[in-house]
Amino acid sequence: MADSKLDRLTGDAAVPRKNGELVFDEPWQSRAFGLAVGLAERGVFEWEEFRTRLIAAVRDGGGDPGASPATLYYRQWLAALEALLADKGLVQAHDVADRAAQFAAGERDEVF
């Protein structure tokens, strides 16, 4: 159910939109989006906790300047999500790195 979560992301932290609709350039972006919103809906964290980290990640900027706005934004979105999950002790950064290496190497191939 759509709600006010995205409303509360304003300025540079606002989700990329085109004609009002959400813009995802690649599937991983919508996945990252769904993870953060879904976790907040389940009460794993407060949306506000994610929002503050997202604002910080957007402020820190970085990333390939040649990338699309949605790509840059959702990289920051993911960084914010990872930071929050680590702060909460739910998912550790080194576990993410290890697991990502397994996916990148093709050692893991889960069906989503």
Added chain:
Amino acid sequence: MSKPHDHDHDGGHHPQPLSGIEARVRAVESLLLEKGLVSSDAIDRVVSAYEKDIGPLNGARAVARAWRDQQFKKRLLADATAALHELGIGGLQGEHMMAVENTPKVHNVVVCTLCSCYPWPVLGLPPAWYKSPPYRSRMVKEPRAVLGEFGVKLDPSVEVRVWDSSAEIRYLVLPMRPKGTDNLSEDDLAKLVTRDSMIGVGTIASG
């Protein structure tokens, strides 16, 4: 969906190496799945709920109902949150909805001067201009001029009321029912109702 798929998941092999960022998102999801904190279905649901923008359809249904049902209209104007709930429109998360009625003498328009508060579950995604600083500041200072730019020409005798949305209260404009629509069904009426008319920056032409 008949395009050849380049992403083969049913074999035991990996046809395409994942990019760093793709692998990272999968890693996070996979770790969360293991901990039982998310399910893939739940993520799918979230994404499709937001992707398939509900649009202004919910608001349009409420307007069409109010045009045809005087009792519903009374309830909508008295307590919009409850009236919308009757139609199964919820998800307002504590924000109160208030419906304001346009009449031949009063034209209502909604703005959020502080940020971009918007009744999402009722009107869908806010248009880009709604969030723009010029709209937010000018609608308060010179509403008639801004309305004119949107194509809403009002007689000087019409009073313009500007409603400032906040985190606590959000507004739905109940536009005037166009003439010549007496025989239309609720569904057909709903199709006439535009998002802009429910923000107050549009009127509805006769069917």
